[in-house]
Amino acid sequence: MTAALILVAGATGGVGQLAVAKALEKGFTVRVLTRQADKAKQMFGDRVEIAVGDIRQPNTLPAAVQNVTHIICCTGTTAFPSAKWDFQNFFSAQNSPQQVDAVGVKNLVAAAPQDLQRFVFVSSCGVLRKKQFPFSILNAFGVLDAKQEGEEAIATSGLPYTIIRPGRLIDSPYTSYDLNTLLKATTDGKLAVVVGTGDTLVGDTSRIDVATACVECISDPVTVNKTFEIVNSGARPEITDWEALFAQLN
Template sequence: MASTTLTLPLPFAQRHHRVSQRQVFFFTKFRNRVSTSSSASKRSCSLKRAYARARNALNEQVVEAQSSDSRKDTQRNPSSSKLVLVVGGSGGVGQLVVASLLQRNVKSRLILRDPEKATELFGEQDKEKLQVFKGDTRKQEDMDPSIFEGVTHVICCTGTTAFPSRRWDDDNTPERVDWVGVKNLVSALPSSVKRVVLVSSIGVTKINELPWSIMNLFGVLKYKKMGEDFLRSSGLPFTIIRAGRLTDGPYTSYDLNTLIKATAGQRRAVLVGQGDKLVGEASRIVVAEACVQALDLEVTENQVYEVNSVEGEGPGNEAEKWQELFKAAHSR
């Protein structure tokens, strides 16, 4: 089965300009021809002037090409002053969210119970690019105001298992994570935050229907819905992403190079709906990208979406395609 791999963008210096390289070759040949024509001084002067004009024109084109790339980079990263707080950054979706932000050169801040995990997962990063704070959203006293200073956007992708497991150790239950943790986080956020993206689950409005009643035996869907409702009533601009059953890695990662190799096979086409009508699976890669895209798209403000993924080509990281997907969901 074919697979798709997340890859880091080429450095700026490696992207430059095949056209300019051909021009440089032409320019070099032109210069050599000028140097062999010194026997005719008048003609040489004329050629040198032409050479100077060609050199200046080439320099102008190279500068323009560089400026064009710079503009494109700015369009890809429209908010250079953006600081995104990621909560749950060591989880499967959270790791991919952080990796995507690092790829885009967007400044990020993590709240982790164990800050050392950041280095294990993402390697050594510039502290201006990736900031790490120790904290636990389940504990209100951990939500120190200093954590939120300068934060412009928030992505919350915390979660635990629906049924009792070892992940429930240390009071890591759905009630504590999906309800108390979300409530503590949202209550602590400053009113200046431009968007809060919360990862939830499909089926949260159908806890009395099969199969959701089975999924909710220990309250996971009920508590996720309570977290959603608290965010919606907070007055903060929000986007809620209700994911289908999560598939694909990473389940664990050791550094960014490992992380970005997570694959989704052929399941990269995205289904976006509203009204809790979708039933299916969602690639963690797709869910992470939906979260990052929702940060800047006006159409997603104060909206709730269900997201699934199926076989086919996906929208990748193209904002226009994601905007079309979100918009189309409004009309269904």
């Protein structure tokens, strides 16, 4: 069996950098897809392969996905217009949710190897509840519409997939930290991990728990072709039993 090679897209973002650290901690070989090689190098050092590319630009993806066995897609942008949207003019945002979570994800799906073992996508709670408060506010500029487009592209691709829908993200991004700090990161939250299906859960979700779920699910066959929500609620146990949590998805 081919040794696992995980490509993490959005690797220097809030969830992506933690997913890289969690994958390395589990002993996986990791390739990061980034627009800024220097930033990735500073964060991860020589522990990862670096592929310079942009999911919004399909011609940059073939080299990045070569020989990968798993893709963890943690890309994203702000739900509301901000400097991160990279406005080129009043009518065009190069880094809007539509360009990243819909067009970009579709490009990455199209570029993925046909023998990919898993495509993991970080989506959002509320994609099926866009007309309900507070998701109607969150979707004011189309972030949930775009996430749903990305989900549908993955689910209809024929690739084995897992779609993870977190609630409002907590545990601030560790973007100014190095890999050693990421490897030691622990949630400030005191609540347990809860998973569910059908887009019914509401709550906050630790970025660390989302990243851990991304990595843990690729080794668990129960999560193949599953879409589930993840939030934090209830008393947190000393150790989170991911196998038991994923078993609830059957």
